[in-house]
Amino acid sequence: MSKTKAWVHAFRLRTLPLALSNIFLGSLLAAADGKFSIKIFLLASLTTLFLQILSNLANDLGDSVSGADNENRLGPERAVQSGVISKKEMIRMVFVFALLSLTAGLFLLWEALQLLSYTQAFVMLGLGLLAIAAAINYTVGNNPYGYNGFGDLFVFLFFGLTGVVGCYFLHTGDVNWSILLPATSVGLLSVGVLNLNNMRDIENDSNSGKRTLVVKIGSEKAKKYHLFLIGFAILSACAYVLIHWNSIYQLLFLISLPLLLKHIYVVAKNKVAQELDPELKKLALSTLLFSLSFGLGLLL
Structure with a gap:
């Protein structure tokens, strides 16, 4: 493998659609409320892509140093x-x-200052710094949280609640607390991708001391947990639509339902861990489809 190809693999481009899901949803929710900035959208997307690649690189480094990455x-x-x-x-x-993520984030905050107070901007800066730290500390450091079963929680917080609500806030300068429901949906679907990854690697992670949630609860319970993640994500989206019912177009997100149901079936019937690998990409793309269709349904 050439060095250029190795770097491309290390960036793990197939994870990027998932990273953009929360930005697309947060931006479309803001647009549905009559507030949208193309500059905020582009800078938020760039910041998120840098953060996702940072997380992927740090994960590659941390797992290699710890021995979790090996021939098994x-x-x-x-x-x-x-x-x-x-x-x-x-x-x-x-x-x-890390520097690219910080730089893009600072430009994003600068653009958002027309709507935010300096106090709000400093709070958002703090969240951004926490996101950078979380991206690195997943598998790097003396006590990486990904090795202690907390990866799911951090993915939910940063790829769901913080990502969607934070993006909406940067567009609008305000928080509509009901958007926590679709934010929860994206967060849970993102956790589902991590859960799949950990189900695939359960044996090797267990042998190398990486105590993911899947390692702690076992494969069968992880399948039930996966069903909960997908099911509750759909229910949260439905709850938001019912609260804010306006037109039939708001059900557009249901076009992602057949893909998600098929995915649940495949995972439930799985017996060979390696066969879960293609499902990671499928769930990531389904999450992106969910975000786009949910947001567009509010605009139609």
Whole structure:
């Protein structure tokens, strides 16, 4: 594998649609309320993409250092594990994307200052710094939270609640608390992607000391947990629509339902962990479809 190809693999481009789901939904919710800024949308998207790549690179580094990435891992080969990219090179790239995330976030806040007070801007800056720290500390550091079963919680907070509500707030300068319902939907679907990843790697994670939630509860309970994540995500979206019912177009998000139901069936019947790998991409794209269709349904 060439070094260029190894870097592309390390960026894990298939995770980027999932990262953009919360930005698209937050922006469309704001647009449905009559407030939308193309600059905010583009800068928020750029910041989120940088954060996602940062998280992917830090995960590659952390799992390699800890030994979680080894010849027994079922997922795609990692860059540092393969030896094509050195630990030193990966550390340098982690710093680069941390700086890119911070820079894009500062430009985003600068653009949003026309709606925000300085106090609100500092709060958003604090959340941004926490997001950068969370992206790195998932598997890097003396006590990475991803190794102690807290990855699901952090994904829910940053790829659901914070991502959607924060993006909406930057567009509008206000918070409509009912959007916590669709934000919960995206957060739970994002956790579902992580849960799939951990179900695929359960044996290797357990052997290498990576105590993910799946390792703690076991594969069968993880399947039930997965059903809860997808099911409650759909119910949360339905609850928002019922509260704000205006037209039949608000049910547009149900076009993602057949994909999600098929996905649940595949996971429930799965017996070979490696066969879950294609489902990660499918659920990520289904989440993006959900976000776009839910938001567009409010605009029609």
